Amino acid sequence: MDKLYYSIGETADILGENVSAVRFWSNSFERFVKPRRNAKGNRLFTAGDIETLKQIKFLVKSCGMTLDGASRKLIEDRKSVEDRVKVVETLKQIRKELLAVKAAL
Numbered sequence: 001m002d003k004l005y006y007s008i009g010e011t012a013d014i015l016g017e018n019v020s021a022v023r024f025w026s027n028s029f030e031r032f033v034k035p036r037r038n039a040k041g042n043r044l045f046t047a048g049d050i051e052t053l054k055q056i057k058f059l060v061k062s063c064g065m066t067l068d069g070a071s072r073k074l075i076e077d078r079k080s081v082e083d084r085v086k087v088v089e090t091l092k093q094i095r096k097e098l099l100a101v102k103a104a105l
Contacts (some may be wrong), residue, residue, distance in 0.1 A: 034049070055082060
């Protein structure tokens with residue numbers, strides 16, 4: 001990530017989700033995600049906000065937690081969630097590279 005702020009559309013593309021899900025999560029997890037607003041009122045997310053949204057996506061989509069459960073997990077043990085998300089991202093990247101090698105053969 002090389003930009004200071006990302007629009008909600010760019011954030012949704014990074015997460016692989018739709019814009020409405022990102023908007024819903026930013027409203028539901030106001031304690032963790034605090035997007036800035038431009039003069040028009042559009043949300044602008046920082047790299048830190050995007051990392052937090054990745055953690056929320058992992059807890060809600062992959063682990064099947066409720067929004068309240070995900071919020072409690074982030075409060076209680078955020079470091080372990082952060083580590084798990086990084087491991088999953090690394091494994092996905094390795095898989096992508098292996099598939100590229102397989103296609104090249």
